[in-house]
Amino acid sequence: MDGMHHHDGATSLPWTSLTALLILVAAAGAYLLAARQARRRNRARGWSTWRTTSFLAGLALLAVGLLPPLGTAAHTDFRAHMAQHMLIGMYAPLALVLAAPLTLLLRTLPTSTARQITAVLHSRPARVLAHPATALALSTGSLGVLYFTPLYNTASGRPVGHWLLHAHFLASGCLFAHAIAGPDPAPARPGVRARLVYLGVAIAAHALIAQALYGGFFVDIHAPIGQVQQGAEIMYYGGDIAELLLAGALMAAWRPERRTKAVTMSPKPGPRAAAPAPR
Structure with missing residues (x-):
């Protein structure tokens, strides 16, 4: 029985990897066909072409995070899990969102x-979901x-739990990147200054969580202390870089409105200007 169980576990990984690869290839093909039709x-x-390249780069980052060797190591090594989290939940979403798929x-x-x-x-539900506060709670708050x-020990102990974590990281990461700097339409999106505040909160929260992981404060992770500490370092520095890239994308797309006073368009009459005579 043990041998059969081991054999099933050994064959399940290539199957899940192949499925993930097929999904990524299908997504790339669909985007390329849509871009061709738009032209x-x-x-x-x-x-x-830049947006197309951004989408393909995002899929490539997902492939690195989901497929072997990183995808395999993440099941047993917390450092690999954290690197996978950075790719799937922060770097790939930014590239995918900047491709403006919607x-x-x-x-x-x-x-x-x-x-x-x-x-x-x-x-209204879409506006609430796409608000930076909601996206921040789902992406950073869930960490x-x-x-x-x-939750981490429960999810990491089951293959289905791993894929549910991947789906959550990707969806919440895309939602946050879209809410902060996405080029796609986003009704009722706050102004740039407000979005920078939300991004600053995300940076601070990531830093606090990483420091808590490194120090072992209230942490519930069944992994060697060295792995947890190195994973915390990956989260700390990798998260900072990803969020700086997101801030750069926001500032690059910012087009401040020029406020023009009405007096420049229609100058006020001088104090000696006479009103037109009634007819």
């Missing part, structure tokens, strides 16, 4: 379908629940 529909506007989708879909999607984006409760 055909509007040759003047076309579609940015804008590309709206350009390629029929007008009626695009209007329905736009209506959903303007709905406290993961590492300071038995």
Whole structure:
């Protein structure tokens, strides 16, 4: 029985890796086809090659995080898990979000379908979900629940738990990157200054969690102390770099509005100007 169980576990990893690879290849193909269709529909506007490259780079980062050797090591080594978390939850989401996949989708879909999607984006639930505060709670706030409760040990002990963590890291990371600096439409998104505040809170929270992991304060992780400390260092420095990149993306896309006073458009009459005579 033990031998059969070991054999099943050994064959399950290549199957899950192959599935992940097929999904990534399918996503790349779908994006490339949509970009080609967008160019055909509007040759003047076309579609940015830079955004296409960004999307493919995000998929490549996901491949590094999900596939062997890192994907295999993350099941047993906390350092590999943290590196995987950085790739799936922070670096890949930024590259994917900067590719503006939603804008590309709206350009390629029929007008009626695009209007329905736009209506959903303007709905109240979508606005609440896409708000930086919600995205911050789901992405950074969930790390406290993961590492300071038995959740990490429970999830890491089951293959399904690993993939659920991957899905959460990717979805929450994309949501936060979109809420802070995404080029896709985001109704009711706060101004740049407010988003910088939320980003600053995320940076501070990441630093506090990493320091708590390093010091072993309230940590519930079944792993060697050395692995936990090195994983905390990966989180501390890797998170800082990713969030600085996100801040750079926000500032690069910032276009401050020029406020012009009405007096420059229509100068006020002087004190001696006479009113027109009534007719």
